[in-house]
Amino acid sequence: MTRYCCPNCWGNFSINYGICPECKFDIDHFYKEQTYFQKLVAALHSPEPLTRDRAASILGKIGDSRAVPQLLELLHTTDDYYSMRTIIESLELLGGDEAYQAIQMYAGHKSVIVRNAARDVCARRRTGIEFLVTKEAV
Ligand SMILES: [Zn+2]
Secondary structure, three states: OEEEEEOOOOOOEEOOOOEOOOOOEEEHHHHHHHHHHHHHHHHHHOOOOOHHHHHHHHHHHHHHHHHHHHHHHHHOOOOOOHHHHHHHHHHHOOHHHHHHHHHHHHOOOOOHHHHHHHHHHHHEEEEEEEEOHHHHHO
């Protein structure tokens, strides 16, 4: 069953309301006016982990480096290790020194999931091995 979500208060509904019944946010207007990129960035703040992870993954695959600051913010604030792994992989795809320096910070993380993701990125960067996920896979 399809569920609809307000991008302002993250209320979750079975009906597609144009105006959020909980916070009165104009959902229809939001989705008409926002670009795909802006919708993905908004989805990084979803309370639903799978939604956040999908948005983070797609932002990496579309290769839009404007997402780096938002991904870094989420990486530094989330305590979900699987989300952190996804974000690290996306930051690798987006590249740049700021992203790589942040990834290096997580090479000693307490979670093996996060630590291995960061160490894999660092190893690939040192050896010049390309990450296996390509932009064409989107
Ligand atoms: Zn709402």
